[in-house]
Amino acid sequence: MTNTVIEPFKIKSVEPINFTTREYREKAMREAFYNLFLLKADDVLIDLLTDSGTAAMSSKQWAAIMDGDESYAGSRSFFKFEKVVRDLTGFKFIIPTHQGRAAEKILFTVVGGPGKIIPSNTHFDTTRANVEFSGAEAVDLPVPVALETDRRSDFKGNIDLERLENLIKKVGVANIPLSILTVTNNSVGGQPVSMANIRETRALLNKYGIPLLLDACRFAENAYFIKLREPGYRDKSVREIAVEMFSYADGCTMSAKKDALVNIGGFLALNDSTIAEKARSLLIMTEGFPTYGGLAGRDLDAMAQGLTEVLDEDYLKYRIRSVEYFGDKLEKAGVPVLVPTGGHAVFIDARRFLPHVPPQQYPGQALAVEMYVEGGIRSVEIGSVMFGREVEGKFVSANLELVRLAIPRRVYTQSHVDYAAEVIIEVFKRRDRIPGYKITYEPPYLRHFTAHFEPVVEETAQV
Ligand code: P61
Numbered sequence: 001m002t003n004t005v006i007e008p009f010k011i012k013s014v015e016p017i018n019f020t021t022r023e024y025r026e027k028a029m030r031e032a033f034y035n036l037f038l039l040k041a042d043d044v045l046i047d048l049l050t051d052s053g054t055a056a057m058s059s060k061q062w063a064a065i066m067d068g069d070e071s072y073a074g075s076r077s078f079f080k081f082e083k084v085v086r087d088l089t090g091f092k093f094i095i096p097t098h099q100g101r102a103a104e105k106i107l108f109t110v111v112g113g114p115g116k117i118i119p120s121n122t123h124f125d126t127t128r129a130n131v132e133f134s135g136a137e138a139v140d141l142p143v144p145v146a147l148e149t150d151r152r153s154d155f156k157g158n159i160d161l162e163r164l165e166n167l168i169k170k171v172g173v174a175n176i177p178l179s180i181l182t183v184t185n186n187s188v189g190g191q192p193v194s195m196a197n198i199r200e201t202r203a204l205l206n207k208y209g210i211p212l213l214l215d216a217c218r219f220a221e222n223a224y225f226i227k228l229r230e231p232g233y234r235d236k237s238v239r240e241i242a243v244e245m246f247s248y249a250d251g252c253t254m255s256a257k258k259d260a261l262v263n264i265g266g267f268l269a270l271n272d273s274t275i276a277e278k279a280r281s282l283l284i285m286t287e288g289f290p291t292y293g294g295l296a297g298r299d300l301d302a303m304a305q306g307l308t309e310v311l312d313e314d315y316l317k318y319r320i321r322s323v324e325y326f327g328d329k330l331e332k333a334g335v336p337v338l339v340p341t342g343g344h345a346v347f348i349d350a351r352r353f354l355p356h357v358p359p360q361q362y363p364g365q366a367l368a369v370e371m372y373v374e375g376g377i378r379s380v381e382i383g384s385v386m387f388g389r390e391v392e393g394k395f396v397s398a399n400l401e402l403v404r405l406a407i408p409r410r411v412y413t414q415s416h417v418d419y420a421a422e423v424i425i426e427v428f429k430r431r432d433r434i435p436g437y438k439i440t441y442e443p444p445y446l447r448h449f450t451a452h453f454e455p456v457v458e459e460t461a462q463v
Contacts, residue, residue, distance in 0.1 A: 191344020
């Protein structure tokens with residue numbers, strides 16, 4: 001019997017990555033104001049900033065691209081895409097968009113607005129931004145265990161049903177146009193939502209007549225976790241599980257840049273004809289005609305093919321295992337990682353990694369900078385840089401100080417992951433000499449993308 005889970009593909013086209021020296025990276029980091037979003041991608045060796053839009057497409061997807069139909073209206077590519085999405089989700093109205101946030105913007109422009117409340121297990125930042133931009137309020141209701149990074153639990157992505165019912169009773173059904181479940185739950189560590197939780201959410205919302213939507217961008221990874229972990233699902237195909245997940249929902253938003261294995265694309269799918277009609281009108285104004293929605297015809301073909309490939313269980317086995325392998329390796333070396341490892345990324349608990357750096361000196365940012373300088377690894381801070389706030393002049397930290405190492409789909413091999421783990425372990429060995437950071441410039445919104453930082457030198461040695 002062999003145990004090694006191998007990449008279920010061979011490589012037909014390669015893209016070189018650039019090696020740099022430590023001195024070069026120190027300079028690059030300084031010139032980027034210690035913000036990893038401001039680095040040139042060519043100066044990054046292993047890019048774990050995001051799993052979004054970074055997948056390697058298959059030869060079949062590239063072939064489908066050549067077959068794309070670029071007709072303005074009634075494109076063959078659209079009908080192919082629509083059929084694949086409808087067969088999978090069962091939803092009636094399929095509206096293509098250029099990416100996930102465009103679907104969110106259209107949806108919340110139609111159903112949001114002042115006084116409205118949108119509950120979720122946890123809104124991703126673009127979802128929250130679009131809810132709030134409409135004037136509505138985004139409420140996160142994760143289960144309490146989601147905030148305990150060192151506690152293992154199978155479905156840390158679940159929504160807290162008791163808090164959901166209390167919220168409905170408190171604010172009233174009329175103010176809740178819909179509820180949304182993010183599968184997997186990115187902001188709490190790419191953790192899955194159980195089928196039982198989806199089903200019970202549906203039952204609870206039915207009692208009050210509130211629609212349920214899925215933020216489905218990692219639906220296949222979620223479905224595979226259900227197969228692995230939830231009683232009664234081991235013998236079902238991942239496709240059957242995914243179909244069941246969608247069957248409890250009235251619609252979904254989708255960033256196809258994740259589980260549709262493409263570099264750009266998304267969609268909004270709905271059962272309600274009134275909302276769908278309003279959404280289509282907005283689509284025409286902002287994205288494009290309903291049979292291309294801000295994309296080229298060939299992009300729709302690539303999505304249709306990607307949505308089929310992502311349900312291949314050899315692929316999902318490799319995908320989930322290779323991310324877990326990375327997490328296990330770090331955990332064994334004593335690095336404080338969020339457990340269990342999620343579907344798309346390994347998350348490091350920077351508060352435990354750098355206990356001497358207080359939240360107001362951004363331990364996640366400090367760690368992300370060090371990993372780049374040490375070995376050219378790019379990650380993303382998900383902590384007080386992204387979610388911290390000033391309230392009446394006082395610093396309010398994020399719930400968690402995390403650094404996310406997101407794994408692009410089908411891009412890196414096991415030796416890339418081994419190397420990345422070695423770099424992180426080196427940084428861990430000298431963790432007590434790592435300084436905190438202060439912000440020297442920030443824009444009014446989504447500051448993590450463009451803020452400037454400086455090390456706090458008085459406290460410890462300079463980077
Ligand atoms: C990511 F730093 N995610 O995880 P779009 N829902 C969910 C997402 O994970 C998501 C979107 C909707 C990204 C990209 C990203 O500040 C950031 O196609 C659960 O990117 O519009 C995207 O889908 C939005 C990274 C987005 C960020 C915003 O890396």
